[in-house]
Amino acid sequence: MKRIAAIACLLIITGYAYSQSPAEKKIRKSVDSLLKLMTLDEKIGQMNQYNGPWAATGPLTNDGNLLSQIKEGKVGSMLNVTGVKRTRELQEVALQSRLKIPLLFGQDIIHGYRTIFPIPLGEAASWNLAAMEASARVAATEASASGIHWTFAPMVDIARDPRWGRVMEGAGEDPYLGSLIAKARVNGFQGKGLGDTSALMACAKHFAAYGAAVGGRDYNSVDMSLRQLHETYLPPFKAAAEAGAATFMNSFNDINGIPATGNKYIQRDILKGQWKFKGFVVSDWGSIGEMINHGYSKNNYEAAFQAANAGSDMDMESRSYIQNLSRLVKEGKVKMSVIDDAVGRILRKKFEMGLFADPYKFSNENREKAQWNNAEHLAVSRDIARKSIVLLKNEHHILPVSKQAGTIALIGPFAKAQGDNRGFWSYEWPDDSLRMVSLWQGVQKKVSAETKLLYAKGCDFMDSSRAGFAEAVEVAKAAYFVILSVGEGPNMSGEAKSRSSIQLPGVQEELIKAVVATGKPVAVLISAGRPLVFNWTADHAPAIVYTWWLGTEAGNAIADVLFGDYNPSGKLPMSFPVTEGQIPIYYNHYNTGRPAQNDSDKFYRSAYTDLSIYPKYPFGYGLSYADFEYSDIRLSAKSFKPGQTITAAVTVTNKGNTGGTETVQLYIRDLTGSVVRPVKELKGFQQVYIKGGETKEVSFTISANDLRFYNDQLKYIYEPGDFKVFIGTSSRDVKEAGFELR
Numbered sequence: 001m002k003r004i005a006a007i008a009c010l011l012i013i014t015g016y017a018y019s020q021s022p023a024e025k026k027i028r029k030s031v032d033s034l035l036k037l038m039t040l041d042e043k044i045g046q047m048n049q050y051n052g053p054w055a056a057t058g059p060l061t062n063d064g065n066l067l068s069q070i071k072e073g074k075v076g077s078m079l080n081v082t083g084v085k086r087t088r089e090l091q092e093v094a095l096q097s098r099l100k101i102p103l104l105f106g107q108d109i110i111h112g113y114r115t116i117f118p119i120p121l122g123e124a125a126s127w128n129l130a131a132m133e134a135s136a137r138v139a140a141t142e143a144s145a146s147g148i149h150w151t152f153a154p155m156v157d158i159a160r161d162p163r164w165g166r167v168m169e170g171a172g173e174d175p176y177l178g179s180l181i182a183k184a185r186v187n188g189f190q191g192k193g194l195g196d197t198s199a200l201m202a203c204a205k206h207f208a209a210y211g212a213a214v215g216g217r218d219y220n221s222v223d224m225s226l227r228q229l230h231e232t233y234l235p236p237f238k239a240a241a242e243a244g245a246a247t248f249m250n251s252f253n254d255i256n257g258i259p260a261t262g263n264k265y266i267q268r269d270i271l272k273g274q275w276k277f278k279g280f281v282v283s284d285w286g287s288i289g290e291m292i293n294h295g296y297s298k299n300n301y302e303a304a305f306q307a308a309n310a311g312s313d314m315d316m317e318s319r320s321y322i323q324n325l326s327r328l329v330k331e332g333k334v335k336m337s338v339i340d341d342a343v344g345r346i347l348r349k350k351f352e353m354g355l356f357a358d359p360y361k362f363s364n365e366n367r368e369k370a371q372w373n374n375a376e377h378l379a380v381s382r383d384i385a386r387k388s389i390v391l392l393k394n395e396h397h398i399l400p401v402s403k404q405a406g407t408i409a410l411i412g413p414f415a416k417a418q419g420d421n422r423g424f425w426s427y428e429w430p431d432d433s434l435r436m437v438s439l440w441q442g443v444q445k446k447v448s449a450e451t452k453l454l455y456a457k458g459c460d461f462m463d464s465s466r467a468g469f470a471e472a473v474e475v476a477k478a479a480y481f482v483i484l485s486v487g488e489g490p491n492m493s494g495e496a497k498s499r500s501s502i503q504l505p506g507v508q509e510e511l512i513k514a515v516v517a518t519g520k521p522v523a524v525l526i527s528a529g530r531p532l533v534f535n536w537t538a539d540h541a542p543a544i545v546y547t548w549w550l551g552t553e554a555g556n557a558i559a560d561v562l563f564g565d566y567n568p569s570g571k572l573p574m575s576f577p578v579t580e581g582q583i584p585i586y587y588n589h590y591n592t593g594r595p596a597q598n599d600s601d602k603f604y605r606s607a608y609t610d611l612s613i614y615p616k617y618p619f620g621y622g623l624s625y626a627d628f629e630y631s632d633i634r635l636s637a638k639s640f641k642p643g644q645t646i647t648a649a650v651t652v653t654n655k656g657n658t659g660g661t662e663t664v665q666l667y668i669r670d671l672t673g674s675v676v677r678p679v680k681e682l683k684g685f686q687q688v689y690i691k692g693g694e695t696k697e698v699s700f701t702i703s704a705n706d707l708r709f710y711n712d713q714l715k716y717i718y719e720p721g722d723f724k725v726f727i728g729t730s731s732r733d734v735k736e737a738g739f740e741l742r
């Protein structure tokens with residue numbers, strides 16, 4: 001039997017060898033030769049990542065002897081070290097080590113580096129994959145010019161709970177949209193591929209299911225069926241791996257009782273096994289050591305043992321590896337093959353990045369300067385910022401506003417905000433006051449010379465003072481049109497920012513009430529990192545625009561939309577709850593045995609007796625200045641067999657005068673299955689520009705593969721039976737038809 005196994009292994013290795021390109025073979029050889037030269041301590045050094053002493057994104061442990069550790073080859077990577085000067089300095093120290101192995105510099109380039117882009121949840125609202133890829137491409141170009149090799153992005157955690165502050169970093173609630181966005185962002189960051197000087201290694205995070213933390217409380221436990229894990233939370237990670245993401249980052253949470261950092265099932269069985277992932281896994285900040293808090297590890301020694309054997313290749317900041325792995329190997333608790341596999345993965349990326357050939361290739365001062373004030377990058381940021389804006393309401397078409405309006409009042413804590421448009425996970429630069437465009441500045445540049453602009457702050461984000469209300473009301477009364485800009489204050493969404501209340505903060509909704517009471521036409525702009533609750537505003541303000549946190553070009557992008565130079569096209573990537581009590585609420589839920597069909601049908605129904613069954617705004621919702629009308633669905637056939645396809649088509653007519661982009665969405669429902677199936681699942685979308693009065697046909701091809709799901713044996717299958725197909729402008733406003741898979 002052993003002989004057969006040996007032959008099988010040989011065949012697999014040979015097969016793998018044959019499947020490699022000459023370049024890959026060359027790198028594999030270089031890695032193998034280098035591993036042979038390395039001592040155990042030098043190998044463990046590659047698995048050790050420290051934070052730079054200049055900034056921190058987690059609880060810092062200060063090592064006085066950082067430079068000597070780098071010189072001794074005890075550090076393989078640094079994070080939060082930016083700038084050509086600093087990275088070059090530390091690289092020079094690393095090259096004094098015995099084997100001159102260069103450092104990898106990692107950083108959270110989540111939505112821009114020098115040019116700040118909309119937060120990822122905002123970009124997701126654009127549903128424009130090319131724009132999101134372009135955004136990541138600019139971020140990579142700027143960051144790689146500043147000595148950074150690796151971004152800890154894209155964050156691809158599916159999230160259905162807006163109390164979790166990190167929803168701002170992801171792509172919302174849907175696995176299909178989230179998977180396409182994961183791929184677009186990985187491609188954007190890595191560009192032409194590792195080795196190109198504008199490439200940034202991507203890092204799909206947080207593996208896995210971090211967005212399903214109980215109660216939306218950051219770092220909290222996650223407990224779900226493996227079927228749910230595969231059906232909903234793993235697809236964007238699989239997409240990132242298939243797109244060639246260079247690295248993964250595991251997550252702080254425990255999954256079904258085992259911390260992700262020590263979770264062999266997700267890291268070895270799924271990622272490195274089933275998905276054949278060849279990159280490396282970095283822990284999250286200190287997450288190896290935090291397994292002690294989880295009650296999974298007795299001490300750092302055991303944590304190192306568990307994490308290394310479970311497939312965590314690099315230790316971010318916990319020091320568990322550098323302090324314990326040598327002993328664990330000598331005691332035979334961690335095999336040298338485990339160390340060699342982890343170090344081999346890390347070295348392979350350093351070779352692929354070209355760092356052995358030229359450790360300073362990313363440390364070019366002229367290149368850094370050239371990227372610093374790049375007008376093209378600002379244009380890319382403004383473009384996706386406009387596309388991210390979601391028009392939630394526009395009664396009597398009071399928007400767009402005329403550029404010749406006599407007097408416009410800009411009111412609210414966001415009206416003149418600049419840095420507040422940056423959003424969590426972004427960089428503050430000394431010249432931001434010159435670069436970040438406020439709403440006030442954007443409107444100023446947009447309106448005619450005759451237009452008079454009035455301003456009043458009204459109130460702050462969070463405080464309870466209403467002292468500014470009177471001035472705000474006076475200013476509103478003096479104006480032809482009022483733009484009221486409110487939202488979440490800086491850092492109210494992001495890591496460790498979970499909140500039990502997601503109402504519009506402070507007294508901002510009272511300010512809105514006071515201004516709306518003047519009877520003036522008011523457009524309320526809401527800037528936030530997450531879905532918020534603002535029911536009075538939603539029911540009484542004539543126009544509402546969701547403006548997320550849009551980055552450097554925020555003011556210009558918002559003004560483009562408000563004054564009609566861009567017809568809003570954004571669609572919500574997350575459901576907006578009526579209140580916190582409705583959470584979790586998401587569109588792709590199961591039907592249950594007693595489904596509530598509407599708001600009067602609640603008795604003995606899966607519904608709250610005191611609350612609507614619908615979200616305030618559903619997934620996929622967003623209005624336009626155009627007026628899109630959908631025809632009924634036309635199916636090319638009523639049934640088909642596996643291997644065949646059918647098409648589902650609609651015509652969309654723009655009954656308005658203004659041209660605009662519509663995101664036509666395709667949803668499918670499997671009416672019966674060997675496991676219960678969601679009432680709708682997004683399976684396609686197309687963005688079409690339709691001129692005023694124009695009609696366009698939009699057609700989707702459906703195959704059996706589009707109908708697959710994970711059954712109770714975790715097999716990814718389709719099953720024959722009856723299906724419904726829905727096509728429409730949101731997950732709720734759809735036309736429907738039926739077909740059969742035979």
Ligand code: GLC
Pocket residue numbers: 057058079108152205284285495
């Ligand atoms: C943080 C975050 C992670 C980030 C890392 C490094 O705690 O969880 O997303 O990439 O530490 O900053």
